[in-house]
Amino acid sequence: MLRWAQSPVASGLPRPPSKIVTIPDGSTFQQVVGMLKSEQLIRSRWAFLLLGRSHDSDRKIRPGEYELDGSMSAQAILAKLLAGRVVLHPVTIPEGYNLSQIAEVFAAQQVTDVQEFSKLVRDRTFIATLGIEADSLEGYLFPETYSFPRQAKARDVIKAMVDGLHRVWSAELQEQATRMKLSLHQVLTLASVIEKETGSKEERELIAAVFHNRLRKKIPLQSDPTVIYGLPGFDGNIHKRDLSVMSPYNTYRVQGLPPGPIASPGAHSLRAALFPAQASYLYFVSRNDGTHQFSSTLAEHNQAVEKYQKQPFRKRTRGSLAVHGA
Template sequence: MFIALLVIVVLLPAARFALFLSLPAGDGRLTEMVELGKGRPLRAVAQELESRGIVSSARLFTLYARLMGGDSRVKAGVYLFDNGMRPSRILSKMLTGDVYQRLFALPEGYSSFQVAEMLDKRGIFTKEKFLMACRDEVMLSQLGIQAPSAEGYLFPGSYNILPGRTEQEVVREMIERQQEFLKNGVRNRLKARGLSEVQLLTLASMVEKEAVQPAEKPLIAAVFQNRLKIGMRLQSDPTALYGVRAFAGKVSRDDIMKETPYNTYRIPALPPGPIGNPGRDAIEAVLSPPSVPYLYFVGRGDGSHQFSRDLASHNNAVNKYLKAPPAPPRGTK
């Protein structure tokens, strides 16, 4: 086979083949996505590259790939090429599996609104369409989620959002990753904690919003659950702002007085659902909180919190770290 190919090369005008190998098809301004499916013949890929203007000759590219022994070693995937690449660079990308990646990282604790804004700024999806996908009742029902939106069910982590993927497909992947995590070692522990799945995710989302230092997540989870046990309002600042404006670490008196379904200064129990999308650590903190007597915490100004067991101690901590007269009892903040 190799000898036959060499004969073909000899018969081809040497100058033409050398020119094909040394010069790109264009000036690099044309960029194209090409999908190399598993089992797709290299000849078909080469023809697509030629039709899109990435190589000047499908026949010569196929011949070159065979001469290099690469026709059976190319890796499937979606590739990004431009017409300023030489054939050697194009083949090298396909042999090494240098596939196109459009990575998007969903941070722990971010709400669906924040995720939508990030995707919009990156030019991946519009904010409105992503939020619509999060509220797709048919998809949520198919995935067994009895909630008005996917809030709390989007698993934090990295995602490769390839061209052509829809908002629904990405939201589904985010949900399925979280469901896989919950299925493996989480759902069987809910009963022991006396929590439903939505309660777990709601508490974990609050922990994510309140915690700055990861090591404090279990303590914050313990404070919330201690309060729930004695029927004490959770009074968590981020809940007062959910659905109203972005949480930036501070709330005003007007914020905590607003009547919203999520404001735990106004409602006597958990919010009706999560206020963000919790990660593994926050979920684990809710499932395994330490046995501590704390009912209050206040920020020290350096990302850490002072935890207190009674209101007098809490007010002293407020005086010390916030340098302000004690406010009326406001719980956690």
């Protein structure tokens, strides 16, 4: 009788469709058993309770979403619940997203408490536990596709993304950063600006060359994305008056790198920041097709601006140095 009670509710082929059972945090074992019975995944409440007692299961069931089906025995279902083998949901964080945009992705996917996430990424005490000295985790959450369960703890989500950065921050990159006398924070800052300046992977080393040359010659970076990041309320269009705003992120007024990253750079931009192209370029201007025209002199740059930006009906896209070259 007990063997029958703990056997699958459905046997033979074809395999029955799976069901998603969501176990809320704090559920008792008896409540879990009630859910399984109402979903017709177990034959007997008392038999599953008896099985659970033999494994001391009360309060050991981990909350979350479980994919179960009627072909599973009671033992298989219990083992899955005790192991916490919950359903994982893919979450893709695009390259170049900032903390606010990343929080929006998680809000849409409903995998974690977004308010707690937004608080922790700016909590210096928590950030220090990750071995990072920064005012926020801007730039430190590596953009890629992750798999998270529903109701994941915000701190676990954040740690997974910081671990993603550490995976790509290889010994080769660390050694190059040391040779260039750049900290990880500085590399992330420069890489984030490169990331926001171009959508063309083929250009990132050239963009990096422009910024390294400007840093070396003590010429302001003049990057629109940094200005935009520092604006309290950006309306989608950068105006000439914005370039005069006093902000540590206004790289038209402030020389050198901004105080921190403005987004999460991808692996290619990280590498470009450390291995820029060997070029003398100091300027670039958008060609309005997703690529840029690079120039070494102001005269060449002004010609490019005339060609690509001052013709009728031209509209600036990327390329901060398009009109305001030093």
